Amino acid sequence: MSLKLKALTKSIWVYHMSTGSCNNCDIEILDLLTPRFDVERFGITLVGSIRHADAILVTGALNLKTIPRIKNIYDQAPKPCFVIAIGACACGQGIFAKGPNTPEPVDSILPVDAYIPGCPPKPEAMIAAIVKLIEKLRGKK
Amino acid sequence: MADKIIPIGPYHPLQEEPEFFRLHVDGEKVVDIDIEIGYNHRAIEKISESKSYDQVTFLVERICGICSTSHPFAYTNAIDDLLGIEVPERALYIRTIIGELERIHSHLLWLGLAGHFLGYNTVWMWAWRYREPVLDIFERISGNRNHYAMFKPGGARRDLDEADFPWIKKTLKSLIPKFDMFKGAVIDDPVIRARTEGVGVLTKQDVYDYACVGPTARASGFVMDVRKDDPYAAYDKVEWKVITQQGGDVFAKAVVRILELYESVNIILQCLDKIPKGPIDINIKDMPAGEGIGRHEAPRGEVFHYIMSDGGNSPARHKVRAPSFVNIASNKKAVIGETISDATIILAAVDPCYCCTERMAVVDHKTGKKVFDGQDLVRLSQEKTEKLRRKYNR
Ligand code: SF4
Numbered sequence: 205m206s207l208k209l210k211a212l213t214k215s216i217w218v219y220h221m222s223t224g225s226c227n228n229c230d231i232e233i234l235d236l237l238t239p240r241f242d243v244e245r246f247g248i249t250l251v252g253s254i255r256h257a258d259a260i261l262v263t264g265a266l267n268l269k270t271i272p273r274i275k276n277i278y279d280q281a282p283k284p285c286f287v288i289a290i291g292a293c294a295c296g297q298g299i300f301a302k303g304p305n306t307p308e309p310v311d312s313i314l315p316v317d318a319y320i321p322g323c324p325p326k327p328e329a330m331i332a333a334i335v336k337l338i339e340k341l342r343g344k345k
Numbered sequence: 346m347a348d349k350i351i352p353i354g355p356y357h358p359l360q361e362e363p364e365f366f367r368l369h370v371d372g373e374k375v376v377d378i379d380i381e382i383g384y385n386h387r388a389i390e391k392i393s394e395s396k397s398y399d400q401v402t403f404l405v406e407r408i409c410g411i412c413s414t415s416h417p418f419a420y421t422n423a424i425d426d427l428l429g430i431e432v433p434e435r436a437l438y439i440r441t442i443i444g445e446l447e448r449i450h451s452h453l454l455w456l457g458l459a460g461h462f463l464g465y466n467t468v469w470m471w472a473w474r475y476r477e478p479v480l481d482i483f484e485r486i487s488g489n490r491n492h493y494a495m496f497k498p499g500g501a502r503r504d505l506d507e508a509d510f511p512w513i514k515k516t517l518k519s520l521i522p523k524f525d526m527f528k529g530a531v532i533d534d535p536v537i538r539a540r541t542e543g544v545g546v547l548t549k550q551d552v553y554d555y556a557c558v559g560p561t562a563r564a565s566g567f568v569m570d571v572r573k574d575d576p577y578a579a580y581d582k583v584e585w586k587v588i589t590q591q592g593g594d595v596f597a598k599a600v601v602r603i604l605e606l607y608e609s610v611n612i613i614l615q616c617l618d619k620i621p622k623g624p625i626d627i628n629i630k631d632m633p634a635g636e637g638i639g640r641h642e643a644p645r646g647e648v649f650h651y652i653m654s655d656g657g658n659s660p661a662r663h664k665v666r667a668p669s670f671v672n673i674a675s676n677k678k679a680v681i682g683e684t685i686s687d688a689t690i691i692l693a694a695v696d697p698c699y700c701c702t703e704r705m706a707v708v709d710h711k712t713g714k715k716v717f718d719g720q721d722l723v724r725l726s727q728e729k730t731e732k733l734r735r736k737y738n739r
Contacts, residue, residue: 222385269384303387303389
């Protein structure tokens with residue numbers, strides 16, 4: 205494993221991007237930071253700028269107005285940067301598939317590394333997904 | 346006059362949802378505000394026309410995650426109105442219980458975020474921590490922490506288990522001392538008072554002009570609550586009062602929400618005692634052509650759904666009016682004339698829910714250049730609290 209990847213698997217800083225979600229996935233992400241789940245003890249924290257992020261958490265079914273902005277934000281991210289799709293919407297558009305304003309799923313625009321299904325996924329599921337992602341990266345040795 | 350613009354959003358670290366504010370500032374004063382929404386538009390009304398009536402219940406639930414009961418509540422009310430049916434009493438009680446549990450978790454969520462905007466992250470952590478027991482109740486009842494899917498046209502989708510009632514009551518009662526703590530923290534703390542009192546005032550006339558609803562209107566002295574004015578579900582079968590305040594400022598809005606927490610617990614406890622036995626739904630065979638309207642007092646104000654049926658399997662027209670949409674416009678009144686460091690808390694005071702409407706930046710009025718972004722604004726707000734804190738020696 206390159207030094208870069210090795211460093212990445214420790215203290216993942218995440219940037220949260222809502223692309224037209226119903227909010228619940230977003231709230232569950234914030235919930236991860238609060239005392240019951242408290243992922244900060246693993247060094248995972250939300251950052252305000254994409255330029256500091258190791259992973260992007262995408263929620264929501266992309267809509268026409270957010271698609272160009274998502275591309276723009278991803279382009280500004282330092283690479284390697286993981287993309288984690290959270291929720292049924294981001295994984296495969298969920299109930300908004302075939303909607304007139306939600307033309308494409310997230311993975312047709314960004315390279316998604318992990319999918320967390322659920323509507324919304326439980327915080328435990330999100331933690332499990334991040335652990336799996338780290339294991340996969342470490343396994344790549 | 347110098348005009349700087351501060352853009353806030355569409356992706357800024359605080360709000361979970363994307364939307365965009367443009368604050369026009371002159372020095373420290375906010376002189377104008379533009380609000381641009383639509384980053385969350387998913388064409389729900391249109392999708393609704395391609396789903397069956399039963400499926401639409403799940404779709405409207407996904408309009409907003411925080412109000413994930415309000416929309417199905419108003420929608421099922423609209424369908425019941427269209428059909429002219431009497432919903433079994435047990436279902437009415439179940440709907441009321443779910444609606445009020447949601448109000449508790451939503452107000453706690455707001456309280457936490459408001460604390461964060463002011464630079465009191467402890468308030469944020471505590472409020473969200475005490476929100477968890479409410480989510481546990483939901484999980485026990487419906488199997489999911491959010492998006493409970495408890496509603497269905499003509500009744501409720503799942504029954505409550507009597508065996509859970511003692512536990513639910515105990516959990517809710519254990520929250521009361523926590524609410525007391527929040528009440529003490531907001532009402533007695535001189536710093537929070539200094540930051541919120543007289544800030545972002547909406548007078549009764551402004552509320553009238555902007556047609557605000559919910560806690561935003563009640564904080565300005567409007568006695569207005571759909572649950573009282575046009576009772577539905579089991580709200581007329583239990584004792585409770587509408588909370589109002591006179592100030593119209595951020596402080597009053599916070600007090601209204603905190604006091605409402607107590608009322609909600611009160612309503613749920615009464616419902617759990619009074620809930621009758623019986624069926625929880627009626628079978629709907631076919632939909633006649635016609636129109637129906639349904640209302641519900643969501644945590645943020647009145648939600649309104651209109652359904653037009655042509656006798657087919659899906660709505661011919663479905664119109665949704667969400668409370669934040671009207672409340673957000675009132676920011677224009679509340680923010681102008683205030684300082685930049687107060688802007689974040691004022692904008693947050695209406696408890697905007699941008700799924701129904703998020704995003705913000707400050708721009709130089711003359712050069713049109715960005716001067717602050719959302720993060721800076723929160724920092725400004727937090728610094729101001731810090732200064733006050735030192736002043737009051739807290
Ligand atoms: S997956 Fe479900 S909870 Fe998450 S944003 Fe979509 S509708 Fe909301």
